[in-house]
Every structure is written in C-alpha cells, then in structure tokens.
Amino acid sequence: GKSVTTAIVDFPPLGFTPAHRHPGAVSAVVLEGTIRSQLQGGPPVDYAAGQTWFEPPRALHLFAENPDALHTARLVATFIADTNCGPLVLPPD
16 A cells, blocks of 8 residues: 655755655655755754655655755655555645
C-alpha cells in the first residue's frame, strides 16, 4: 500500500518554499548549492551538496530556501506515502 516518488527540486537564487506538509515520509539530498531548511521544533539548518535530511509524515516544514543570491541550488526528494494519498505537498494547517 505504499508508493515511492522522487522529484528534483530546483531553487533559483534566493528561491524558497513556504510552510507545508507531506502526507508521507520525505528524504531530501542536496545535489548542488546550499539549501536552508527548518522543520517545526528545530533550528534552521544549512545543507550543502551531498548532505541529507529526513521529514516524518505530516511534519510541518516551515521553509526551505536557497540563501545564495547568484547560484541555483538543487535537491532530490524521495517521498514514501500511501498509494493514492493525493497531493504530495499539503497546506501547513
């Protein structure tokens, strides 16, 4: 009853994602650049190429951003969620 989905996410210079949740677990690996990310209850953390983080199902991801004003950052996200769970990105409520 689970599905695995991968996605490459590009962050342009100073690009960001606002607060959101995911219905399943997420593992992210930075492919290039730096990504600053913060989950609820933790501090913001800068991740460089080759570094990874994990998000438990439905954890509040306060933001992810590329703090670099000149260079693109990129990550690959792997989602493990119930099959047919609907959208992989949910509002923060």
